[in-house]
Amino acid sequence: MKHRILIVDDEPAISDNIQFVLESEGLETVRVATGLAATPILDEGTIDLIIIDIGLPDINGLDLLKEIRRTRSTPIILLTARTAEIDRVLGLEIGADDYIAKPFSPRELAARVKAVLRRCQRTTASKSTVEAFAVNTSKRAIAFFGTPLELSKYEYEILRRFIERKGHVFSREQLMNLVWEQPETSLDRTIDAHIKNIRAKLRAVRPDIEPIVTHRGSGYSLRDDL
Structure with a gap:
């Protein structure tokens, strides 16, 4: 079964590049441009990892991260144009699994996505010794x-x-x-x-x-x- 990745970014050029490289790596993608649009997709329960741009038009990406973390532990990678260390540290402390600064290489992002998925699979496998x-x-x-x-x-x-x-x-x-x-x-x-x-x-x-x-x-x- 293909891993399904949710991309939350309002810049079409960036989303296009991310979608292309992830799908070329055998991953399935879903794209939305706002935090509000992400909620019903997450409620479907079919997302394995989320990529969130901090600079969304309707909600700060860090606030969306906090909202998701109240109910879900789905892996999250932040995209940020901010270079200040405090922004990166805050994102990780709130619950992001990784971050990548803009401009970035789509191939590097794909490698980080796969690394986070592997790490989470190992964690889930170690917890799954009990019958579901x-x-x-x-x-x-x-x-x-x-x-x-x-x-x-x-x-x-x-x-x-x-x-x-x-x-x-x-x-x-x-x-x-x-x-x-x-x-x-x-x-x-x-x-x-x-x-x-x-x-x-x-x-x-x-x-x-x-x-x-x-x-x-x-x-x-x-x-x-x-």
Whole structure:
């Protein structure tokens, strides 16, 4: 599976160069020009690394970094035109995994991206000795990496269906028919709200992993590598 990189930069020429070199290295990329546009993509749970320009038009890149770090440990590389040491140190202290100053070589950035991904893969592998999900059907309970989850009735049923068919994309209609006694009385956004709650509870245990994937226009699935 290709690593998916989110590029948050409002300068098309720079984004073009970054996208070209990363994709030539076999990586998949998604581009946005503002911090606001990055949020829904991160919520999909399919991003492996984020590249953030500090000088965004709608939010300071350092503030976006802080916002992301409140809920996620996705690797982040900062792009900065600032040369002051304090800016670089602040970015690393807030939670950036690396930084690179403009102007930069796209090839050097690609090398740093791959180095950060390798480092994070080693860290994740060392944490993955425990079974990701354990389901106790008699107690209607699910544990995530050994930590019991406090789930509502519907959250339990949705997550159990995901675990039973990892990688399968469930539409909202399918989930309502499987989980709700009277699916015709439920709305699509009811599923979305429950998925959001499940994600938050999983993230509280392992902020470095996004198990549930959003498939736009299709539905949701659980990653098949967990």
